[in-house]
Amino acid sequence: MMMNDMANVASSTGGGGRRIGEVILDLKNISLRFGGVKALTDISFDIREHEIRSIIGPNGAGKSSMLNVINGVYHPQEGQILFRGEPRQKMEPHMAAAQGIARTFQNIALFKGMTVLDNIMTGRNLKMKCNLFHHALFFGKAQREEIEHRKKVEEVIDFLEIQSIRKTPVGRLPYGLQKRVELARALAAEPTMLLLDEPMAGMNVEEKQDMCRFILDVNDQFGTTIVLIEHDMGVVMDISDRVVVLDYGKKIGDGPPDEVKNNPDVIAAYLGTSH
Amino acid sequence: MLYREAGQFKASYQEDQQIFPIRQDRIGMAVILAFFFLAVPMLASQYWLQAILIPVLIFSLAAIGLNILTGYAGQLSLGSAAFMAVGAFGAYNFILRIDGMPFLVGVLLGGLSAAAVGVAFGLPSLRIKGFYLAVATLAAQFFIVWALVKFPWFSNNSSSGVITAQQIEILGFAFNTPESKYLLTLAIVTVLAFVAKNLVRSTTGRSWMAVRDMDVAAEVIGIRPMRAKLSAFAVSSFYCGVAGALYAYTYLGTVEPEGFSLDLSFRILFMIIIGGVGSIMGSFLGAAFIVLLPIFLNVGMHAVFGSAMPAGMASNLELIIFGGLIIFFLIVEPHGLARLWQLAKDKLRLWPFPH
Numbered sequence: 001m002m003m004n005d006m007a008n009v010a011s012s013t014g015g016g017g018r019r020i021g022e023v024i025l026d027l028k029n030i031s032l033r034f035g036g037v038k039a040l041t042d043i044s045f046d047i048r049e050h051e052i053r054s055i056i057g058p059n060g061a062g063k064s065s066m067l068n069v070i071n072g073v074y075h076p077q078e079g080q081i082l083f084r085g086e087p088r089q090k091m092e093p094h095m096a097a098a099q100g101i102a103r104t105f106q107n108i109a110l111f112k113g114m115t116v117l118d119n120i121m122t123g124r125n126l127k128m129k130c131n132l133f134h135h136a137l138f139f140g141k142a143q144r145e146e147i148e149h150r151k152k153v154e155e156v157i158d159f160l161e162i163q164s165i166r167k168t169p170v171g172r173l174p175y176g177l178q179k180r181v182e183l184a185r186a187l188a189a190e191p192t193m194l195l196l197d198e199p200m201a202g203m204n205v206e207e208k209q210d211m212c213r214f215i216l217d218v219n220d221q222f223g224t225t226i227v228l229i230e231h232d233m234g235v236v237m238d239i240s241d242r243v244v245v246l247d248y249g250k251k252i253g254d255g256p257p258d259e260v261k262n263n264p265d266v267i268a269a270y271l272g273t274s275h
Numbered sequence: 276m277l278y279r280e281a282g283q284f285k286a287s288y289q290e291d292q293q294i295f296p297i298r299q300d301r302i303g304m305a306v307i308l309a310f311f312f313l314a315v316p317m318l319a320s321q322y323w324l325q326a327i328l329i330p331v332l333i334f335s336l337a338a339i340g341l342n343i344l345t346g347y348a349g350q351l352s353l354g355s356a357a358f359m360a361v362g363a364f365g366a367y368n369f370i371l372r373i374d375g376m377p378f379l380v381g382v383l384l385g386g387l388s389a390a391a392v393g394v395a396f397g398l399p400s401l402r403i404k405g406f407y408l409a410v411a412t413l414a415a416q417f418f419i420v421w422a423l424v425k426f427p428w429f430s431n432n433s434s435s436g437v438i439t440a441q442q443i444e445i446l447g448f449a450f451n452t453p454e455s456k457y458l459l460t461l462a463i464v465t466v467l468a469f470v471a472k473n474l475v476r477s478t479t480g481r482s483w484m485a486v487r488d489m490d491v492a493a494e495v496i497g498i499r500p501m502r503a504k505l506s507a508f509a510v511s512s513f514y515c516g517v518a519g520a521l522y523a524y525t526y527l528g529t530v531e532p533e534g535f536s537l538d539l540s541f542r543i544l545f546m547i548i549i550g551g552v553g554s555i556m557g558s559f560l561g562a563a564f565i566v567l568l569p570i571f572l573n574v575g576m577h578a579v580f581g582s583a584m585p586a587g588m589a590s591n592l593e594l595i596i597f598g599g600l601i602i603f604f605l606i607v608e609p610h611g612l613a614r615l616w617q618l619a620k621d622k623l624r625l626w627p628f629p630h
Contacts, residue, residue, distance in 0.1 A: 071495060097497030109492035111485050113553065121478075122485050126497035128478050132506055135477035136470045138294075142477055147288045154288075189496060 020241060021049030023082075024193065024225055025070065030079035032065055032249075039065040040076065040249045047193070047227060052219055054228045054236045057246035058269060063229045064106055066246065067195045070227065071096040071103055097126055102191035104182045106198045106229075112171045116181050119170055120156060123188030124149040156187045160214060176207040183214060193225040194218065200232055208232065212239060237261060245269070278623040294472055311461060316454045324453040325526075331559075331566045332457075332464045333521045338546040338558035339471050340514025345544075346553035347475055348507030349487025350400050351408050354393075354415035355515050355543045360535035361389040361419060362516025363523035364429050367438050371431060378443050382463070382524070386516035392419065393512020400504045416537050423532035430532075437531040440524040456525040463521065467514060472555050474510065483507050484553075515543075549604060551613025560612040572596055 025047040032040040040062045047053045055063045068074040069081070072091035081088040083099060102123070111119050128149060134142040157163055160180055165173060170181055179199060186194055196215065200208045212235055218224050230236050236243060237257040245253035245260055247269040253260045260266055278299050285291040295301045319328065341355045366385030370376045396415035400408050423429050423436050430436040443450040443459065450456050474480050485493035486503045494500055523530045542565060550561020572593045580589065608615050 073491065073495070093491075093494040094497045094499050097495060103495055105492060109489045111488035111492070113488050114481070114484050118481055118484070122481050122493070122498065123496055125478060125482060130478065132474070132479050132510070135474050135479045138473035138477060142473075143289065143292070146292060146477065150288045150292070185496065 020051045023047070024049045024084060026082040027070075028080045028082070030066075030069060030076045030081070032062075032069060032074055032076045038249050040069070043079075043246070043249075043251045045244050045251065045254055047225060048241075049192075049225055050219070050223045051241040052215070052226045052228060052239055054230060054240040054243045055246060056230070056233070056236055056243060060248075061246040062249040063246055064197055065249075067103060067197055067227065067229065071101050071195060094126075097189065100190075100192035101195065102186035102189045102193070103195035104179070104186050104197060104199060106201065108175075108178045108182055110170045110178055110182055110185070113169065115167050115169055116162065116173070116184075117153065117157075117166045119181055120153045120184045120188045121149065123156075123185040124153060126189065152190075153188055156184050159187070159217070160184050176203050179203070179207075179211070180214070183211075187218065190222075191224060193227065195227045197229050198231065199228070200230055200235060208235065215239065278620065278626075280624070292476075294469070294476070308465065312458070316458060321453045324457045327566065327570065329453075329457055329460050329526050331563050332460045333518050333526055334543065334546060334562035334566060335559045336464050336467060336521065337515050337518035337543050338550060338562050339468060339555055340511045340518060341543050342547045342550075342553065342555065342558045343471060343475070343483070343514065344507050344511035346547060346551075346557075347480060347487065348483035348504060348511075350397070350504060350507060351405060352412040352511070353409050353537065353540050353544065354396060354412040354419075356535040356537065356539035357416045357419035358389045358393050358512040358515035359519025359522060359539070360423060360532055361392045361512075362386055362519030363530055363535070364423055364438065364532075365389060365516065366520035367440065367523065368429065368431075370441055378445050378524075382517055382520045385520040386513040389516025389519065390509040390513040393508045393515075394505050397505055397508030397512075400508065401501055413537070416540055420532045420535060435531060436533075437529060438523065439529045440527075443524055450525070460521055460525045463517065467517065468555060468559075471514070475555065479506065545601070547611075549601060549611055551611030554611070554613035556616065557611050557613030560616070564612060568600065569593060569597055
């Protein structure tokens with residue numbers, strides 16, 4: 001038992017004692033077209049519970065489309081998606097959210113007119129049961145619910161170290177903090193799977209280090225499965241358990257970071273080859 | 276010096292979530308309410324109550340309604356006056372046709388009819404946005420006014436759809452003086468304003484604002500845009516409907532469908548733009564501004580020119596100054612009077628020290 005745990009720790013490059021579990025999401029032969037444009041062609045890969053799964057590839061490779069397929073914004077024309085072994089029927093984003101899939105966006109998609117606190121509170125939306133009439137009265141049930149969820153939100157705020165900006169409208173925050181608030185909003189939903197679309201784009205080294213630490217901590221402490229799109233290869237190779245490589249909507253590599261790094265197709269896609 | 280929160284510590288989330296978190300705001304609101312509930316009915320003349328304060332309150336309510344839809348949920352609408360008409364004619368018919376219908380229940384049902392109609396005309400918002408939605412809500416504006424004139428049943432077969440509001444009576448007390456009508460209007464508007472404030476600071480309001488600011492992200496975290504948009508249309512139309520019922524019952528007494536024209540919709544839209552989009556407070560400020568400014572201009576013109584200027588020229592000049600002032604305000608503070616109020620409060624927190 002002891003040895004087994006040790007082995008697991010050793011095998012996970014990123015964090016502490018998390019155990020990589022069963023396949024949670026299985027994508028089979030996904031093809032996605034917009035009119036004549038093929039965004040994704042016949043892509044299959046799986047995501048295991050508690051792992052950090054990265055998707056990399058040059059610009060326009062279909063990485064973000066892949067995330068949009070996973071959380072139901074796009075509907076692939078072909079292929080099948082199994083979530084915990086169940087095939088998915090027609091999917092809307094809010095259903096994905098109900099299944100515990102949260103995400104952040106490549107271009108920050110915060111609610112600009114609201115404070116940090118309100119933004120993060122929206123992450124609790126699915127867990128709140130009160131209706132409009134309770135809210136109209138506010139006192140009583142709605143207030144108790146609000147306080148109960150506020151406690152959870154404050155935990156997330158503490159976790160991401162953004163206590164001081166709680167009441168600030170997000171529009172006034174610098175870019176790096178906005179990215180962090182977006183992560184907070186996704187975490188407030190207590191997701192089982194977190195999709196991160198370039199969480200470190202445009203950040204300086206220090207902010208990147210912070211973000212890496214948060215991602216690893218989330219993965220480690222809450223056991224959240226993480227699907228990461230990122231262009232910083234140093235980060236990807238450091239923290240991922242497995243990496244999928246896309247190019248022109250096709251999968252050209254899949255495996256642990258070391259294997260992918262040495263895959264000739266991947267090297268060709270990133271660096272080009274001499275013909 | 277007086278307005279600052281130094282020394283007011285929040286020890287629980289409940290305290291932090293109060294409607295007015297700063298003590299001075301609470302005292303200020305209590306003073307304002309006491310002034311309008313106690314002092315104004317005693318001091319103001321009948322003309323002020325009936326011709327100025329009651330319409331300001333009613334338009335504030337309609338502006339809150341439109342502000343919920345446009346300011347909070349981000350859905351443009353040009354149908355507010357039509358929803359007011361539904362409220363007015365709805366309340367009239369419920370009180371007329373059901374024996375012993377209490378006045379307040381009638382108004383409530385009028386508001387609910389407006390909410391139902393609002394949801395129906397809000398359906399296009401699920402597919403279209405922005406200016407295109409505004410044009411779609413124009414359909415509500417024209418269709419409802421047309422239907423109220425076309426089908427005499429709505430106005431109990433009166434000529435050209437004119438209805439005369441019944442006597443207001445609550446628990447045997449007849450509201451027939453300007454003072455009593457003013458107090459009734461004020462009470463209803465106050466309660467509904469607090470309800471609106473509660474809605475916008477709770478999950479409902481957050482989901483409206485989320486849909487307004489970034490609808491894809493809202494959907495991805497589990498907010499259903501359909502539910503958020505239609506609930507905004509319902510609540511907004513309910514507010515407009517109640518405002519319409521009060522417009523008929525406590526303000527004019529006699530209304531016709533043509534009174535609820537596109538012109539009135541635009542006035543309500545100007546109120547929220549001037550007052551502050553996305554602010555309950557701003558709805559009151561905007562309504563007061565749009566109703567009071569022409570009156571002040573008129574009085575001012577008379578005081579300055581007396582009878583030296585022909586009446587027609589004076590009224591045109593008033594319109595010019597009115598328009599000019601609106602443009603001036605929009606340039607100086609595009610976020611409306613509510614924003615000016617907010618800035619003043621922020622300044623006051625530090626005053627008289629510069630930092």
